[in-house]
Amino acid sequence: MNDVYLASEDEIENIAKALSSGLRRKIVRLLGDRKMNVGEIAQALEIPQSTCVVNIQILEKANIIRTEQAAASKGVQKICFIPHREIVLPILPESHVEEDNFIVTEMPIGLYTDCNITPPCGLINDTEIIGYFDQTDSFFNPKRATAGLLWFTKGYCEYRFPKASGVINQSVKSISISLEICSEYPGFNNDWPSDITLWLNGKDIGTWRSPGDTGGEYGRLTPKWWDLKNTQFGYMKTWKVTAEGSFIDGEPAENVNLRDIDYMSQDFFLVRIGVKEDAEFSGGVNIFGSTFGNYEQNITFKIEVDRS
16 A cells, blocks of 8 residues: 545545544444455444445545445445555645745646657556557657656656746755656566666756556546556655755755756756666656646656745
């Protein structure tokens, strides 16, 4: 099970309401790591099935449990299960912290300005496949702008982020890039490491080893038409560069700092995401946009400035 980060007020309110009931907490504990149908849950807790259904609907709305239809001896039955082991409830979401000191750009994952990739590869949006699987020319299909998930085995995708008005006249304190990402394997394989590197203005600012191509349970945002046997979600990772160096999720990565980035000499920031040719684990890349996976965001580029 993967964890899920909740940021919106509606999500927080739904989950608080769902867990305010002792009965609903019993349902969650009962399910644990197993699947049960509604009748089995009602029988185990000695409650009417109608009561069970109402409480399951509340838990489902809060994304604490999920349900799926399965064949029964008479018609179909509703099977309940827990999709996430942890749900993170932030007291103060990052987007609300000192927002005046950040210039933020969100880039749809399909709006890369260059790519050099090797099949297996592909792109999809929330309603359809874009072009054809394992055909590199599909990465130049105009519909790529709508992509919610893209993947490739070797190579890279490159994005240009605007420098943003006013940055030249401000003191830049840090630059960070965050995105949902994981390894690439045909279908999915939770044990499939890949050394994924991010470059900023041509400088390697860190390599993160993804543990695998994650699947086996639906991503919170992943459309249900995208088969469960495929990649479902990734990991939210943040690369950051400061005057002291570069970091991945706060951990030191490379000895590259803001002076090395040379952001004054051009009108954009160049971000490349890929796997090096000599990577120890060359397990490909999946990049998730705002309509797939567990996190409702595209590639987010943040410039922290000192406005004092």
